[in-house]
Structure formats: structure tokens, C-alpha cells
Amino acid sequence: MVLLFSMMNDKVEIPCAISTDALDSLEKTGRIAPAQREAQFERLRDRIEDCAIRKFQNSEFEGKPPGLILRRTDFR
Numbered sequence: 001m002v003l004l005f006s007m008m009n010d011k012v013e014i015p016c017a018i019s020t021d022a023l024d025s026l027e028k029t030g031r032i033a034p035a036q037r038e039a040q041f042e043r044l045r046d047r048i049e050d051c052a053i054r055k056f057q058n059s060e061f062e063g064k065p066p067g068l069i070l071r072r073t074d075f076r
Contacts, residue, residue, distance in 0.1 A: 003020065004016070005018070009056065016069070016070070018048055019069075022070055022072040022074065026044050027044065048070065052068050055068045
């Protein structure tokens with residue numbers, strides 16, 4: 001499962017996703033209930049955005065339309 005979000009590059013919206021496994025790993029907790037995912041994202045937002053920017057700068061796009069997918073391994 002993933003949580004969808006987006007980032008902007010000037011006026012272009014870049015679709016992004018982060019796996020729930022990555023979210024849980026960042027907080028070093030057990031599984032979070034789906035209703036608590038948005039709050040978890042907000043708590044981790046700075047780290048998530050830093051990772052998304054790094055992947056964007058490295059042109060690590062996936063899928064159609066091209067977007068960024070953040071996984072647990074991206075935060076090592």
C-alpha cells in the first residue's frame with residue numbers, strides 16, 4: 001500500500017507515493033491504522049520531502065505518468 005502526494009517543480013505537478021512500509025520504518029513503530037496515515041505523513045513530512053527532492057534531482061522517475069515512488073530503501 002502507498003500514500004499518494006505530489007510535489008511541484010515550478011508550475012508542474014509531480015505525482016509521488018510513499019509506501020506504508022517506508023512510513024512505518026521511519027517511525028520505527030508497528031503498523032499504523034489507515035485512518036492515522038495522514039497524521040503520520042505530516043510528522044515525517046520534512047524527511048519525505050528531502051527524499052523526494054533527492055530522487056527528483058537524480059531523475060529517478062517510475063511509471064506512467066512518470067512520478068516518484070519512495071520506498072523503505074530510499075531512507076537508508
